[in-house]
Amino acid sequence: QVQLVESGGGLVQAGGSLRLSCAASGRTFSTYAMAWFRQAPGKEREFVSAITWNGVTTVYADSVRGRFTISRDNAKNTAYLQMNSLKTEDTAVYYCAAGPSGRYVYTQTVGYDSWGQGTQVTVSS
Secondary structure, eight states: OOEEEEEOOEEEETTOOEEEEEEEESTTGGGSEEEEEEEOTTSOOEEEEEEOTTSSOEEEOTTTBTTEEEEEEGGGTEEEEEEOSOOGGGOEEEEEEEESOTTOOOSSGGGOOEEOOOEEEEEEO
């Protein structure tokens, strides 16, 4: 497992942008697939986006495709989620996750064994 710490959340107006970062500890970061999930109050945790260990393959939820971009910098042990054209329905706690099967990206939480503590994103109208 790796230890993950998210940052970059905050309050933004609808139409604005935020960039989330997920810093990982440990030498094995570059072998992990990375993902972002989010959880709004009263709702289940849902998949947002994922990226393979080498950044070649990315997957997005339909609700964010075209607005969010996932990326990673293995030299910095960090994954990112660039969020543009934010909507009020994007309001949630965002979690990054690491999955040991680096070649595969899963849209279910079971594919990931390390989780960060979450960062709040609030989009106002």
